[in-house]
Amino acid sequence: MSTFRMWEVFAKAEDGPFYRDQAEWMIKSFIPNIKRVIKEHDVKYDGKTIVNCDDGLADRVWAAAKDFFISVGVYNQDTHRVMKFSEQEVNEVLYTKRPKYMVGAGHDQRWLQVRSIEDEECRPFHLFSPDANFSTDIHKKACMAYLKEPLLDGLCAPLIEDFMGRKATSQSPTEVAAAMEHAMNLRDAQRLVGKPDVWTVSVGTAETDQAQIAAANPAWGVRPSHLDGRMVSILTEMTTNNAMLNKAFHYRSYGNVFGNLCGAIYGGHAGGTEGTAILQTAYNIEGACLYGSCWALNFPFHLKWQSTTTRELLWLQSVLSQAMSRNSNQIFLNNLFANAGPATDQLYWECANHALATESSGGNPWGAATCRNKFTDRATPLESRFYHEVSESSFKMRLTRAQANEICQKIMEKYEKLIPIDNYGKTIQEVYDMERLTPRKEYLDQYWRMKDELSAMGVDFVY
Amino acid sequence: MSVEKIRQYMVDGDGESAVVMVKDMIAQGTPARDIMAGLTDEMAVLGQKFESFEVFLPDLMVAGDAFMQIMDVLKEHLVAAAGDKVRRTVVIGTVKGDYHDIGKNIVGIVLQANGFNVVDLGADVDPVAYLDAARKEKADAVGLSALMTTTMPGQEEFIKMVADAGEKGKFLICVGGAPTSVEWAERIGADVWSFDAFEFAAKLKKLLG
Numbered sequence: 001m002s003t004f005r006m007w008e009v010f011a012k013a014e015d016g017p018f019y020r021d022q023a024e025w026m027i028k029s030f031i032p033n034i035k036r037v038i039k040e041h042d043v044k045y046d047g048k049t050i051v052n053c054d055d056g057l058a059d060r061v062w063a064a065a066k067d068f069f070i071s072v073g074v075y076n077q078d079t080h081r082v083m084k085f086s087e088q089e090v091n092e093v094l095y096t097k098r099p100k101y102m103v104g105a106g107h108d109q110r111w112l113q114v115r116s117i118e119d120e121e122c123r124p125f126h127l128f129s130p131d132a133n134f135s136t137d138i139h140k141k142a143c144m145a146y147l148k149e150p151l152l153d154g155l156c157a158p159l160i161e162d163f164m165g166r167k168a169t170s171q172s173p174t175e176v177a178a179a180m181e182h183a184m185n186l187r188d189a190q191r192l193v194g195k196p197d198v199w200t201v202s203v204g205t206a207e208t209d210q211a212q213i214a215a216a217n218p219a220w221g222v223r224p225s226h227l228d229g230r231m232v233s234i235l236t237e238m239t240t241n242n243a244m245l246n247k248a249f250h251y252r253s254y255g256n257v258f259g260n261l262c263g264a265i266y267g268g269h270a271g272g273t274e275g276t277a278i279l280q281t282a283y284n285i286e287g288a289c290l291y292g293s294c295w296a297l298n299f300p301f302h303l304k305w306q307s308t309t310t311r312e313l314l315w316l317q318s319v320l321s322q323a324m325s326r327n328s329n330q331i332f333l334n335n336l337f338a339n340a341g342p343a344t345d346q347l348y349w350e351c352a353n354h355a356l357a358t359e360s361s362g363g364n365p366w367g368a369a370t371c372r373n374k375f376t377d378r379a380t381p382l383e384s385r386f387y388h389e390v391s392e393s394s395f396k397m398r399l400t401r402a403q404a405n406e407i408c409q410k411i412m413e414k415y416e417k418l419i420p421i422d423n424y425g426k427t428i429q430e431v432y433d434m435e436r437l438t439p440r441k442e443y444l445d446q447y448w449r450m451k452d453e454l455s456a457m458g459v460d461f462v463y
Numbered sequence: 464m465s466v467e468k469i470r471q472y473m474v475d476g477d478g479e480s481a482v483v484m485v486k487d488m489i490a491q492g493t494p495a496r497d498i499m500a501g502l503t504d505e506m507a508v509l510g511q512k513f514e515s516f517e518v519f520l521p522d523l524m525v526a527g528d529a530f531m532q533i534m535d536v537l538k539e540h541l542v543a544a545a546g547d548k549v550r551r552t553v554v555i556g557t558v559k560g561d562y563h564d565i566g567k568n569i570v571g572i573v574l575q576a577n578g579f580n581v582v583d584l585g586a587d588v589d590p591v592a593y594l595d596a597a598r599k600e601k602a603d604a605v606g607l608s609a610l611m612t613t614t615m616p617g618q619e620e621f622i623k624m625v626a627d628a629g630e631k632g633k634f635l636i637c638v639g640g641a642p643t644s645v646e647w648a649e650r651i652g653a654d655v656w657s658f659d660a661f662e663f664a665a666k667l668k669k670l671l672g
Contacts, residue, residue: 021585022564023524023568026524027524027525027528031521031524031525034521035521077562077586133612159612161612167615167616167619168612168613169560169613169614169616169617170559170560170561170611170613170614170616170617171559171560175613205613207560207611207613207614208560208613235562235563236563236565237565239562241562265565267516267519267520268519268520268565269520269521269524269565270521271519271520271521271522272516272519275519303520303565303569304516304659306641372641373641373642374641374642374643374644375644
């Protein structure tokens with residue numbers, strides 16, 4: 001079972017309370033309510049902890065998030081109306097949420113499912129994703145390089161930037177064509193590395209609803225049902241529009257096990273750590289109610305650095321994960337966005353910290369995105385490999401939250417002061433032999449050295 | 464009644480109380496420019512606190528909202544005098560096809576805090592609308608924000624359009640947003656790229672005086 005009363009929900013876009021513009025709604029509803037729930041539910045961050053160990057706090061964040069979502073609703077930019085959900089409606093959706101889905105097929109079929117805090121049975125679901133643009137001429141090879149990774153349970157492939165020499169532009173034929181090319185490349189890449197039916201979340205190149213729909217094709221493109229995943233965004237903050245609702249409708253009708261892409265901005269409309277944690281948790285509820293999404297991808301990020309690996313944001317992801325694991329049946333993943341780039345020691349440290357902060361909190365790793373998400377070709381499977389190996393090792397060790405926090409504090413000392421400094425590293429072409437799709441020796445040596453350093457800190461790698 | 468009290472009302476987001484006090488003080492002979500100077504100073508303080516995250520965007524927004532309510536009352540009393548610094552005008556917006564506006568909103572508030580006159584076109588702005596606004600407002604600069612790689616071309620499109628219209632050089636063309644970079648700005652021929660709103664305000668002050 002899983003409740004999504006699709007047409008009743010879509011009708012809310014036409015019936016809800018009217019606000020002239022989003023700014024008015026922000027000032028009159030959003031901001032006062034976020035301040036209220038922080039206070040009423042006593043949510044506080046101590047400024048130091050990285051992995052939360054306070055179950056009561058996690059529960060209060062959940063309660064605050066649910067209260068906030070019911071109070072504020074979702075602003076529709078196109079209709080200027082707020083789509084509000086009653087407590088009864090929210091409870092119905094949350095109770096009936098499916099806690100597991102079979103995704104992919106054949107030898108790459110996997111369970112995507114709810115995990116618990118310090119989970120002893122259910123390993124993390126490893127979603128590899130650079131979340132970056134790659135040059136069109138290497139796109140298929142880059143997909144193959146990622147797909148080769150042994151721990152991969154699913155892939156969100158790199159994006160294509162250009163089509164026929166022109167930059168892929170939103171709402172134009174170049175975007176539609178680039179989205180189709182992305183989907184075609186990915187299918188070919190899967191067959192060529194022997195993973196034809198591994199679950200892929202597609203198509204990142206398609207920003208618009210029309211490009212997403214154009215790329216959906218069982219023969220050559222994005223596949224229906226459990227074979228491929230999709231994503232629909234919540235716009236910042238607590239906002240949607242008809243293009244997003246169109247996507248949700250298409251994904252539901254196409255049968256995909258699709259997710260809700262949500263990233264509250266630390267320092268933005270929700271304020272500091274506490275407000276952003278509540279808002280990010282509320283987004284998971286929102287996606288289920290508004291879009292009928294099957295899972296959520298959480299990427300709360302820093303307003304200034306556009307990354308998810310600062311101290312407060314790691315804490316936020318840990319407390320959000322615990323709030324969800326303790327209080328809901330909702331599946332979610334945690335998105336790593338690092339400051340540094342490939343072949344830098346800093347990137348490895350950031351990967352390790354994000355993995356450790358989220359695994360023992362019940363999360364699932366999605367990564368690794370690098371370089372503040374700014375540059376083309378600046379991500380490689382090698383740091384993703386490291387990231388997912390750390391997460392898997394944390395699970396295999398049955399690392400507790402307290403143990404994870406201790407290691408994370410030591411790792412934070414390695415890179416916290418470096419965050420403001422631009423450190424963008426190398427391109428995939430520099431780190432990888434793009435013919436054989438393997439890392440060059442120099443960078444593989446670095447990967448092994450970083451594993452040794454992390455082992456010395458207490459992480460027992462699986463292999 | 465005092466300028467200090469009006470500053471506090473503004474920080475608290477209590478535009479209504481501030482407006483009442485402003486009207487009373489003006490009626491009793493307080494120069495509008497003195498009140499304005501106090502408010503601009505307070506917005507600058509808030510901007511600095513926001514940069515270091517001592518306060519956050521909601522605090523800036525409620526103060527900014529109150530600031531605009533007060534300005535609606537003050538502007539009819541403000542008469543430019545000889546030697547007064549001219550307020551530079553900046554047109555801002557998020558490019559066509561892009562609905563993300565938080566970066567643009569922050570830029571607007573920080574620019575206001577730094578004494579600029581800001582004309583905010585909102586999100587999903589057609590390039591023609593930017594040009595029309597720049598002409599109408601006699602803008603000194605136009606700022607285009609993009610948050611996605613597929614909407615960044617809107618920045619390049621505007622620059623080409625301005626050149627085709629023979630208006631190149633009449634105002635600064637400034638680009639920004641999470642996926643942009645100084646390399647992108649140089650590639651498309653923008654005049655200014657900034658990492659964040661604060662760097663943008665500082666650059667504009669230096670370039671425009």
